[in-house]
Amino acid sequence: MSTLTRFLGDSPLRVLVRLVFLSFLVGVVMAAIGLEPLDLVNSAIRFVEDIWETGFQTIERAMRYLLLGAVIVVPIFILMRLMRMGGRG
Numbered sequence: 439m440s441t442l443t444r445f446l447g448d449s450p451l452r453v454l455v456r457l458v459f460l461s462f463l464v465g466v467v468m469a470a471i472g473l474e475p476l477d478l479v480n481s482a483i484r485f486v487e488d489i490w491e492t493g494f495q496t497i498e499r500a501m502r503y504l505l506l507g508a509v510i511v512v513p514i515f516i517l518m519r520l521m522r523m524g525g526r527g
Contacts, residue, residue: 446453
């Protein structure tokens with residue numbers, strides 16, 4: 439048994455015939471529903487773009503919160519460390 443046949447699960451010709459037949463059936467069903475291949479591709483692209491934009495907006499918002507908190511937390515931390523060092527000496 440060749441590597442290609444093992445990978446495909448059957449002979450390449452049989453797999454090709456099966457894929458052509460299934461593609462035809464799925465195409466008939468999609469046409470009956472009114473779906474077009476480009477509509478599916480465009481929907482997938484829009485989905486990825488929406489996730490991409492939302493993700494970066496979320497990261498930007500998180501960075502703003504981080505900086506806002508750091509304006510308070512870092513100076514307090516530095517003051518506490520300075521006071522602790524002053525008490526030891």
